[in-house]
Amino acid sequence: MNRFPTFRALAGAVTILAGVSATSEAVTSGIPAQITDETAGVPDFLAEKLPDAPPEPTFPDVFPVSLKICPVMHVFNRPKTDEDLVMVNYAPVVSAGENVKLATAPVAEGCLSSGFGMRRTRLHEGVDYFNQTAVDIYAAGNGVIKEMTYRNDFGNMIVIDHGDGVFTRYAHLERFSGLKEGAAVEAGDVIGLMGNTSSRKIARHLHFEVLTGEWGDEAGSFALTPLDVFDLPAADTEG
Numbered sequence: 001m002n003r004f005p006t007f008r009a010l011a012g013a014v015t016i017l018a019g020v021s022a023t024s025e026a027v028t029s030g031i032p033a034q035i036t037d038e039t040a041g042v043p044d045f046l047a048e049k050l051p052d053a054p055p056e057p058t059f060p061d062v063f064p065v066s067l068k069i070c071p072v073m074h075v076f077n078r079p080k081t082d083e084d085l086v087m088v089n090y091a092p093v094v095s096a097g098e099n100v101k102l103a104t105a106p107v108a109e110g111c112l113s114s115g116f117g118m119r120r121t122r123l124h125e126g127v128d129y130f131n132q133t134a135v136d137i138y139a140a141g142n143g144v145i146k147e148m149t150y151r152n153d154f155g156n157m158i159v160i161d162h163g164d165g166v167f168t169r170y171a172h173l174e175r176f177s178g179l180k181e182g183a184a185v186e187a188g189d190v191i192g193l194m195g196n197t198s199s200r201k202i203a204r205h206l207h208f209e210v211l212t213g214e215w216g217d218e219a220g221s222f223a224l225t226p227l228d229v230f231d232l233p234a235a236d237t238e239g
């Protein structure tokens with residue numbers, strides 16, 4: 001493998017740094033064909049400005065690494081726990097599609113107050129994380145804020161589009177962070193605070209859904225299919 005692709009990239013960088021509108025072909029034409037060192041042929045003052053290779057991206061470590069069932073409460077659809085109510089086989093980061101990694105609990109701190117599934121007569125389409133204080137709510141994965149609105153049922157609600165037909169919903173937020181619909185977010189970005197907004201009187205908690213499918217022309221996020229985040233396979237947190 002020769003060095004040509006690297007060199008082309010370098011030439012492009014030089015073009016940008018020099019503020020020259022010439023094409024990379026034009027730039028390469030004046031440079032010797034045999035390049036053995038990546039910075040060969042680049043003046044020192046430019047070589048110093050060339051960025052180092054970026055570090056391997058890692059999933060941010062702001063999310064809880066373990067999860068407890070809320071004590072005292074009756075928790076529907078509770079997953080398996082040890083005697084201290086700590087969930088066994090808890091995966092802090094899961095795969096929801098080939099290129100989508102999501103935090104299982106996108107909260108600064110909280111306990112599980114409801115699992116996914118039938119709750120009395122209705123399907124609970126997400127999981128609930130409870131806290132007594134208005135802790136930060138994070139974007140569970142990289143994506144774009146698709147919807148940010150108030151609804152009587154979900155209160156202050158955000159839906160993030162993660163691509164690959166994967167979405168996440170965050171409901172009952174006390175308030176939103178300064179982000180707007182259409183804003184790009186990365187996993188771990190603060191999108192709001194845990195709250196209890198709804199037309200009904202409810203305890204403070206985050207209602208969190210992982211959704212998949214195609215956004216509805218009319219129904220929007222309600223055309224999507226909810227998934228149980230605890231059923232999704234664990235993802236490694238590197239890269």
Ligand SMILES: [Zn+2]
Nearest residue numbers: 126127128207
């Ligand atoms: Zn809920």
